[in-house]
Amino acid sequence: MAVKKLERYKMRGLINKDKLLLIAFLFTFISFWFLLPDYAINTISLSFCNGLVILGLLLLMRAGLISFGHGMYYCLGGYAVAMTYNFLQIKEVFVLIAFSVLAGFIVSFFLGFFVRRFRGIFFAMLNLALSMILFGIIVKSISLGSTDGFGIKELTYFNHAIEDEKRLNIFSYLLIVILTSLMMMIVMTFLKSPSGKILEAIRENEIRSSYLGISINKQIHKIYIFSSTLAALGGGLMVILIGHITPEDTAYWTRSGEFVFVAILSGSLNVFAPLIGSLFFEFIRSYALFYFPNTWQMIIGVVLILGILYLPEGIGSIFNKRKK
Template identity: 25%
Template sequence: MLELPLVTAGETLDQFINGLTVGMVYVLLAAGLSIIFGVMDVINFAHGELLALGAYFAVAITTAGIGNFWVALLVAPLAVAIIGGAMERLTIRPLYGRDPLYHILLTFGLVLIFVDAIELIWGTQPFRPLDTGVLSGTITILGFQKTLYSYFVIVMGAVVAAGAWLVLERTRFGLVVRAGSMDRDMVRHLGIDIDRYYTLVFAFGAFLAAVGGVVFAGRQSVGPGMGGSVIIPAFIVVVLGGLGSFRGAVAGGLLVGVVQSFVRWQVPFLEGLVVFLLMIGVLLIRPQGLFGSPEWHDPGEGGELLTAAGSGVLSTRRRRLLGGGMVAVLAIAPLGIGVLYNSYVVNTIVVDILIWGLFALSLDLVMGYTGLVSLGHVLFYGLGAYATVLFAVYLLPSIWLALVAGILVAALIAWVVGYLSIRVSGVYFSMITLAFAELFASLALKMPGLRAQINPTLDSLGLPTIPPLTNGDNGIGADAITYGLTGGPEFGDVSLLGEIHLYYYVILALVVGSYLVSRRLIDAPFGSVLQAIRESEQRASFLGYDTTMYKRRAFVVSGALAGLAGGLRATQNLGRASPGFLDWLLSGEVIVMTLLGGMGTLYGPMIGAAGYLSLEELLLSNGIDQWQGVLGIVFVLFVIFVPRGIVSIPSLVKQRMDSSSEAPPEGEPAEVSD
């Protein structure tokens, strides 16, 4: 039976103080995140890395003997504020006026850069918590002991939050910032350099995050990945309180901290699930959050989503011939094993490109053609992997039936998630898909604990118990998945229907088939409606189309294809699925690939996947450990300068050449028309 421990008033108060302490760290992080969005409409995925930088700078200051905890608390946030200001000026400022999607994409690229930069400078080993001096002592209040540091965090967080609110609401700086968030051009016409104020706002948000990082470093060890571990809770906080609402960030941070503390104490196997369910519930019932956006926030419509459609220089016929030639090259690729390259090139690198290309293709259907930015698309990829493996484990070890099961499960969950998520739009849609993905990822980790709690009750009632479904961190795998085919033609030492090469052709056929089906859908009236929705959903609705229905159908097809990609990846992974298949960073990577290649084309994202993975392999083969940082730099440059992706480069070059040829010779005046 599921039993909850008996509690006392002292224990309850102790957990409440723990929750407030953690909540104040969330407040400091989420407040900066919310201010930046409320003023600048920028969703900053690199905000967690700014917190991590604050923590690492504090470690550097204290371990180098430059100063103690108090010096670090002042100096580290100022240093991070300078870095934040530079981020805004160099990378984010060129994107103002574009669709908010580009801010998300850009800051994800910055995450890759910051993570590798931190590991390059400080290594991969964690550091001990900071020495907080007298704050490490204990104090007795109402009969129980608590570290003085916990009370310090609560008081300091409250003071910093109150000071930030006063700056925004009671100073000239805050007045200009609030006016600029509503009408930037109007403020600029008044002779005020609003861009400089935006830089200061971003630096201020970075400062708050770094303060949270220093406080965090005083409680627990500092190590790689800490930024990624706090950014999802930070988004939960700002969504619960209301995107752009400072008061909401404070209330949401304290609420999440207290809820996490009590759930961890009373029902630890539900930790992580409750807050995501809370986030989903708030987004469905009240998307603007508990407090909503402040009155001075007016997000507007945003700029155009820059797809790569129509940016090519080749005719449709030539593109088809080129695509057919590429498929032919891939079909004979196994014949070069042992002659031109080893089997690793075909059975690992090329297979990875094909699977990720299919995953990116699936995302392009909803992002490039429908304008829906799904930050949780990894959910369907992971579900496809798990469903494929579980079918092979408990039913039949046939790869064909197992893959069908993965597709169906992913499509079913995509229908449910799409039915709920498409009620909201824009940033809220992105956040709710992320919440669903994190909910399932947490569930995959918690499943063994849930089984341990539920199975005794089911057994006592004479009901069937729940079999192992995920095995937590260990993952679950099938001993063997059969193809149902053996033998086949042989070319030298290469058997084209041998177990390994048969799998290669299975993937190639499924990926090419998926592309052809997707192309058929996009070329049909269904695809035309999707593109009309992307351009202007309101106009499409006025024309009589049920835009919600079309978006849901596209979401289901996209989820099914992502499930197929996950199933293929699981079978490539020796028939094993693990929580890593649901890591939210995979959603970021596939978004990078989609934009890198050129979204809105179907083939562009596949090219982006090939370019991304090929560059990764090149960097790794040359011993460059910071390959993610290099990829991040490349991606950031593409977002800023080549937002339509790789497939648009030939047209850009052609335009440049045409403009050069039309320019008059040097020293000769240009012709002036009447």
């Protein structure tokens, strides 16, 4: 019966191989809560928060762009959660998440009018500059927490206070895994749609795209907002997971560089790649730090070189075949 139903959904195009894979991905990671030790669950959760930023970068990469300043939106999302919590005394997780998404959306909407006119290295560096401006503003403002940042304490889920005092509990884990999977589903649907394919046309040939009647700047603006909002959501979830945010951990250029590093390592072939890439990076970093505390950056560098040599299209190319 269930098989027949599934076949019917397949026929209508409601379920395809990628969506089934995503559902399997979701349930696998939910089951990990019961199977893996705390440190692994913590690494997975943090990877997914960062993975959302990489997912945002994937969208830009589809249009042939890269941002060296996406840490800015990660920071904005995180600060939106932390400041709403501290200044408005709102403890409800879903409201806090809504504030982080809203912060990313509004700021990227306005900055988008400016950055959408630039391409290539200019686009990348402009975002880096904006990120460093935000970093400078926060560091020099006592009211914004300066270098100490902000912390948050107990949270509520649908007005229900959590008794578990640990930041990483089943609720925060499920929230991160489910929201991440939902975003992957949205991005996957978007990339398959005409709207998503237009990005590939822009990346391939901007002149022809213009002559087809595509408004390039508007399309780039749209994708910039989408991408930045995902990064802000990642930042918001990270604060809920860790309970603290500082400008140095989010808006400083090294953080944005790390996101670009993982984005290159992951590639832009499919929506699983950013999350797998982010997980891979966090585990490599954890083990490298543990076994080679003084030379862990070298290990990371070697991994990137191997990735470029053997997987030039990124980790995603392992399980992505060109479809005809």
